[in-house]
Amino acid sequence: MWPGMRGWYRGGRGGPGAGGRGGRAPPSALAGGPTRRAGPPGPPPRAISTDGRCDPAYNAAHALALAALRHRGFRSANRYVVFQALAHTLGLPPATWRVLAKAHERRNLAEYEGVLDMDERLLKDLMAAAQVVLKGVKGLPPLEAPKKRS
Numbered sequence: 001m002w003p004g005m006r007g008w009y010r011g012g013r014g015g016p017g018a019g020g021r022g023g024r025a026p027p028s029a030l031a032g033g034p035t036r037r038a039g040p041p042g043p044p045p046r047a048i049s050t051d052g053r054c055d056p057a058y059n060a061a062h063a064l065a066l067a068a069l070r071h072r073g074f075r076s077a078n079r080y081v082v083f084q085a086l087a088h089t090l091g092l093p094p095a096t097w098r099v100l101a102k103a104h105e106r107r108n109l110a111e112y113e114g115v116l117d118m119d120e121r122l123l124k125d126l127m128a129a130a131q132v133v134l135k136g137v138k139g140l141p142p143l144e145a146p147k148k149r150s
Contacts, residue, residue: 050118050119050120050123051110051116051118053123054103054106054107054118054122054123054126055107055110057103057123057126057127057130058100058103058104058107058126060130061083061100061103061126061129061130061133062079062082062083062100062104064130064133064134064137065082065083065085065086065089065100065133066082067137068085068086068089068090068133068136068137068140069082069085069089071089071137071140071143072088072089074089079104080101080104083097083100083101083104084097084101086100086133086136090133090136090137090140091136092132092133092136096129096132096133097129099122099125099126099128099129100126100129100130100133102122103122103126103129106118106122
């Protein structure tokens, strides 16, 4: 274990800050029970809007496409080109990167002009395209270690 990592655990329970008790979770959290104090229930959780779900899905798809581009040894200063290059980096059909390009256009409208115009259909297609890109990235061969200079 690395120094300073003592008390950190995987799984989300029992680590520092888990319960606000000097880095220890309350016993009820360790037992899997509720950690809320008794009292009237709060308001029900609100559903995340389509626009709110689109941003993380778009960012994930872009990060995956960028990883594929960098795996091939290239970089891009333009977000749009990263999607267009998917035909070359992962061999994906144009239909896949066109969905991502459409999401890019909608993202730019929202980001720079304040026009929130994402629909459920595009979000569904975006998430499906991101899954295809993820599958392609997972299928990339491992990178070779750099050769040492003699």
